[in-house]
Amino acid sequence: MSPILVVGSVALDTIQTPAGRRADALGGSAIYFSVAAHIYHPVRVVAVVGEDFPPVHREILNRPGIDLAGLQVAPGQTFRWEGVYGHDMNERTTVVTELNVFQQFHPVLPENYRRSGAVFLANIDPLLQEEVLDQLSDPWLVALDTMNYWINNRRQELLRVLRRVNLFLLNDSEARQLTGAENVLKAAEGIRMMGPSVVVIKRGEYGALARTEHGWFSIPAYPVEALVDPTGGGDSFAGGMLGSLARQESLDENCVRRAMAHGTAVASFAVEEFGVEGLMRLREPDVRARVRFLSQMTRFDPD
Amino acid sequence: MSPILVVGSVALDTIQTPAGRRADALGGSAIYFSVAAHIYHPVRVVAVVGEDFPPVHREILNRPGIDLAGLQVAPGQTFRWEGVYGHDMNERTTVVTELNVFQQFHPVLPENYRRSGAVFLANIDPLLQEEVLDQLSDPWLVALDTMNYWINNRRQELLRVLRRVNLFLLNDSEARQLTGAENVLKAAEGIRMMGPSVVVIKRGEYGALARTEHGWFSIPAYPVEALVDPTGGGDSFAGGMLGSLARQESLDENCVRRAMAHGTAVASFAVEEFGVEGLMRLREPDVRARVRFLSQMTRFDPD
Numbered sequence: 001m002s003p004i005l006v007v008g009s010v011a012l013d014t015i016q017t018p019a020g021r022r023a024d025a026l027g028g029s030a031i032y033f034s035v036a037a038h039i040y041h042p043v044r045v046v047a048v049v050g051e052d053f054p055p056v057h058r059e060i061l062n063r064p065g066i067d068l069a070g071l072q073v074a075p076g077q078t079f080r081w082e083g084v085y086g087h088d089m090n091e092r093t094t095v096v097t098e099l100n101v102f103q104q105f106h107p108v109l110p111e112n113y114r115r116s117g118a119v120f121l122a123n124i125d126p127l128l129q130e131e132v133l134d135q136l137s138d139p140w141l142v143a144l145d146t147m148n149y150w151i152n153n154r155r156q157e158l159l160r161v162l163r164r165v166n167l168f169l170l171n172d173s174e175a176r177q178l179t180g181a182e183n184v185l186k187a188a189e190g191i192r193m194m195g196p197s198v199v200v201i202k203r204g205e206y207g208a209l210a211r212t213e214h215g216w217f218s219i220p221a222y223p224v225e226a227l228v229d230p231t232g233g234g235d236s237f238a239g240g241m242l243g244s245l246a247r248q249e250s251l252d253e254n255c256v257r258r259a260m261a262h263g264t265a266v267a268s269f270a271v272e273e274f275g276v277e278g279l280m281r282l283r284e285p286d287v288r289a290r291v292r293f294l295s296q297m298t299r300f301d302p303d
Numbered sequence: 304m305s306p307i308l309v310v311g312s313v314a315l316d317t318i319q320t321p322a323g324r325r326a327d328a329l330g331g332s333a334i335y336f337s338v339a340a341h342i343y344h345p346v347r348v349v350a351v352v353g354e355d356f357p358p359v360h361r362e363i364l365n366r367p368g369i370d371l372a373g374l375q376v377a378p379g380q381t382f383r384w385e386g387v388y389g390h391d392m393n394e395r396t397t398v399v400t401e402l403n404v405f406q407q408f409h410p411v412l413p414e415n416y417r418r419s420g421a422v423f424l425a426n427i428d429p430l431l432q433e434e435v436l437d438q439l440s441d442p443w444l445v446a447l448d449t450m451n452y453w454i455n456n457r458r459q460e461l462l463r464v465l466r467r468v469n470l471f472l473l474n475d476s477e478a479r480q481l482t483g484a485e486n487v488l489k490a491a492e493g494i495r496m497m498g499p500s501v502v503v504i505k506r507g508e509y510g511a512l513a514r515t516e517h518g519w520f521s522i523p524a525y526p527v528e529a530l531v532d533p534t535g536g537g538d539s540f541a542g543g544m545l546g547s548l549a550r551q552e553s554l555d556e557n558c559v560r561r562a563m564a565h566g567t568a569v570a571s572f573a574v575e576e577f578g579v580e581g582l583m584r585l586r587e588p589d590v591r592a593r594v595r596f597l598s599q600m601t602r603f604d605p606d
Binding site: 018215223225226295 | 321390391485486487488489506508509510512518519520521522523526527528529530557560561563564591594595597598599600601602603604605
């Protein structure tokens with residue numbers, strides 16, 4: 001089957017958490033996603049960097065299963081983000097966001113990317129997400145992420161894209177904001193009416209909740225006792241989930257559930273180290289062990 | 304086996320939520336717990352009310368499986384609580400707390416209560432919880448609830464009681480506050496060192512997480528789409544859980560897991576109506592159906 005296509009950001013992240021600090025680390029939604037997903041299935045990256053993008057970062061990404069032919073190099077500086085996490089890792093303060101080359105970015109898919117079967121539209125302007133879809137010929141899986149900014153400022157465009165999406169990943173507050181429903185369960189049901197047959201509510205340390213045509217599925221977070229850097233947790237979850245789905249070639253209930261377990265496990269490795277460091281050394285047997293752990297940690301006999 | 308003993312509050316609750324308002328409704332931790340637990344196993348109530356306690360409320364409690372011989376009537380007014388919930392039902396404002404007869408309360412166990420096998424020490428002053436334990440002869444199950452106020456103001460007394468407890472139910476912030484650990488998983492492990500072999504972290508809409516000698520167990524909340532009144536959710540959870548445990552006569556891993564599922568299911572019925580109204584009509588087959596639903600909603604095949 002064809003590689004997974006991801007369009008999103010590549011960033012130089014400066015991150016401070018109670019566990020330490022990293023400057024100009026390799027980051028961005030497309031990166032976390034790709035490094036997570038390629039454990040399962042090859043990935044094609046559509047994104048942009050500036051002329052300052054360090055060769056050492058490109059070297060990190062130079063591994064089997066990650067195709068950078070769609071990574072544009074544009075005149076100017078790479079997208080930069082700087083964030084600080086307090087002791088409560090659930091809260092972060094964004095100190096710097098420099099869009100730089102990302103401001104002029106328009107995704108252009110190399111010819112051989114257009115027949116990708118599975119695509120992840122990471123958190124970028126819905127207009128760009130739409131441009132990507134317009135260049136694709138009949139993908140079987142279109143997954144989407146977004147954020148409050150686009151829900152507020154690109155609502156119509158987002159709704160238009162949503163009609164072409166079958167898997168939507170978002171968090172509690174985004175689901176409420178998009179639908180106006182206070183109850184997140186009602187919000188998830190409402191979002192299914194907008195297009196996606198599978199809606200996954202990401203809840204960080206509380207795990208994830210899915211609404212499918214069969215009803216509800218809930219999975220807890222893997223119990224991470226030494227949280228180092230939550231950055232990229234959501235994109236790593238998406239990477240593990242889509243990697244698993246691409247391998248299974250199906251959005252059936254059992255496949256979605258298994259894929260969410262893989263996303264959960266992969267994300268747990270991501271947040272145990274800074275940036276993509278935790279994902280870089282990750283091998284599939286390590287993920288499988290945590291997936292089995294999650295199965296054990298949720299199982300009970302009702303009778 | 305002997306009935307479950309509960310010591311806690313009986314209150315007249317005035318509750319306002321987006322779904323409506325109830326004045327002077329039957330409430331209090333001992334009440335929610337008893338009404339929830341008696342679906343499974345008989346309950347003995349140790350608490351105090353004032354001379355104003357309405358006969359209609361006593362009538363509500365007059366049902367097989369609820370023993371009120373330990374309910375003292377003291378000169379003065381019954382404990383009153385008034386709270387308002389906003390659109391986000393997770394946040395509530397306490398408008399009125401009148402301890403009234405509760406201020407002078409000392410639990411006195413009728414002779415036949417002293418050999419109770421399972422006891423729930425609801426959220427009251429740890430000194431009173433200790434007085435109850437001192438009157439009991441060798442219960443096999445001692446479960447405890449508490450709150451931030453006691454953690455701050457009766458810390459030594461609480462720690463003393465904890466050494467005699469084997470099941471401790473508390474929420475995230477209480478666990479952090481008690482241990483000083485920012486990570487709730489580390490907090491739960493730390494609390495096990497204080498005495499209780501089973502620590503249950505209650506997380507409201509996110510479900511519950513248990514730390515036992517075997518490791519972690521997580522269960523989501525039952526998906527309640529029409530939340531009416533969250534009051535008593537935690538005590539109903541405890542009631543369903545202890546009711547199930549008392550029936551199983553065991554704190555084994557499988558029994559704890561099954562009991563948490565029952566607590567979760569019972570609590571979901573409690574919050575779907577005002578006060579104890581939802582619990583009053585509840586029958587065991589209805590609970591069992593939700594327990595099975597929870598089992599289905601969490602199950603996945605890891606391979």
